[in-house]
Amino acid sequence: MKEVTLKTIEQNDNVCMYSICFKGNGISEYEKFLIAFKDNATYNRDFNFILLALAKIIDKGVLERFFRIEGNMNDDVYALAIDSRQLRLYCIRVSDQILIIGNGGIKDKRTYEEIPQLHGYVMDLQAFDKALKEAQKSGTIKIEKNVITNIESATFII
Numbered sequence: 001m002k003e004v005t006l007k008t009i010e011q012n013d014n015v016c017m018y019s020i021c022f023k024g025n026g027i028s029e030y031e032k033f034l035i036a037f038k039d040n041a042t043y044n045r046d047f048n049f050i051l052l053a054l055a056k057i058i059d060k061g062v063l064e065r066f067f068r069i070e071g072n073m074n075d076d077v078y079a080l081a082i083d084s085r086q087l088r089l090y091c092i093r094v095s096d097q098i099l100i101i102g103n104g105g106i107k108d109k110r111t112y113e114e115i116p117q118l119h120g121y122v123m124d125l126q127a128f129d130k131a132l133k134e135a136q137k138s139g140t141i142k143i144e145k146n147v148i149t150n151i152e153s154a155t156f157i158i
Contacts, residue, residue: 004128004156006148009101015058016146019101020128023155029103029121033089036105043106046087050104053080062099067091070112070122075129077122079104088112090121092129097146100128127158 003023009030010017019028027035037047057066070090071077079088089104102125105117112118135141135154142149 002124002158004124004131004158005154006100006151010058011146012058014061014146015097015099016148017054017058017099017101018148018151020124028101029124030089030101033101033103033105037087043087046082046085049082050080050087050089053082054101057099061096062093063096064093067093071126071129075126077125077129088118090118090125092125092132094132094143094148098143098148100125100132102128124158128156131156131158 005021005023006018007021007028008016009019009028019030021028037043040047053066057063066081067078068081070079076092076094078091078093080091086106086108087104088107090102092100092102094100103121105115105121107115107118109115112122132141135156136143141151141154
């Protein structure tokens with residue numbers, strides 16, 4: 001069992017992006033991804049495509065066309081649908097205005113399940129997606145337009 005909070009990454013009138021943050025870790029999963037790949041020459045092109053895709057999402061909204069389904073039919077886990085050869089960034093698409101960004105990495109096998117690190121990132125997001133839906137049902141949090149209310153004080157157990 002892990003304790004998770006959400007950290008706001010970007011917010012404007014149209015979109016709010018959050019990232020999951022594990023207890024005891026000051027940086028979010030998205031920030032870990034940025035640190036891991038920002039100076040990596042091998043994956044620089046893919047990394048820049050991911051940043052460009054996120055900029056488009058901030059501008060246009062968290063639209064389905066920007067994503068590819070990665071989890072299963074019962075969750076909202078996606079990867080950014082970019083022309084990336086190997087780099088993946090996993091997310092939860094909550095709505096057309098809310099995105100929760102997880103971590104990602106190099107996908108050099110046919111499926112993410114074959115890569116323990118990526119499989120772990122997707123499993124964490126699936127567990128968080130479930131916890132978020134339960135918190136929404138119980139009224140602990142509410143999703144209103146482009147924000148999740150009471151999220152600053154919410155801690156989730158996954």
